[in-house]
Amino acid sequence: MKKWRLLGVVVLAFVAVGVAAYLYVSRPTSSGTEPRAVAPPTVDVAALRARAEQGQAQAQVQLGNLYAKGELVTNSYAEAAKWYGRAAEQSNAEAQLELGELFEAGQGVPKDGAHAIKLYRMAAEQGNAGAQYTLGFIYEAGRGVPTDQVEASKWFRQAAERGEPLAQYDLGQRYDLGVGVPVDRIEAYKWLAIAAAQGQPDSASRLKKVKAKMTRAEIKEAKRRAADFSPPKSTP
Structure with missing residues (x-):
């Protein structure tokens, strides 16, 4: 019995690592928003x-x-x-x-x-959203720190709540796949919809896949949550 329990743990660990790796390699490179102007040319x-x-x-x-x-x-x-x-x-x-x-x-x-x-x-x-997103990526990839998907999700959430589209996309994927957070398709839809509304180019296609797994009632609730979202300003 212990042998099969151990095998189950190994399989689950492998699956978790595989999903995290998928998130890492499938990371979008564009937020869909215009880059911040460094300074006016004059x-x-x-x-x-x-x-x-x-x-x-x-x-x-x-x-x-x-x-x-x-x-x-x-x-x-x-x-x-x-x-x-x-x-x-x-x-x-x-x-x-x-x-x-x-x-x-x-x-x-x-x-x-x-x-x-x-x-x-x-x-x-x-409260700097860019730094929060960067920390999320660092913990997701284990870059200079032990890999910690729960910690990664924590920082992605903070950045997402401050309006960072890439973090919103990433958090939506995490809720869909259950990486660092419990599977929650309503939250997945919410964050992907918010990211898509900001022009993040990968979110719309991902949103369709999540929507296909949801009931009408779940979609209605997800849309309500997305409509109610209003981020605070990021700290300069």
């Missing part, structure tokens, strides 16, 4: 630099963005990291996220995945 770089040097965190982030993108200034990840670092020291969540990405990639700073995760967490705990 920005006064000298004035922006002056504000940054005076300690204005948002100016420091904007200047870091210019250096990271090579827009209006010569591309320099080291300079980007310097300005993101100054803003991050003032607890600016966007700067913490951007600086974390530089540490993860080893651009302008020594590569340090552990420090990157620390920065992501600091930003995520302030």
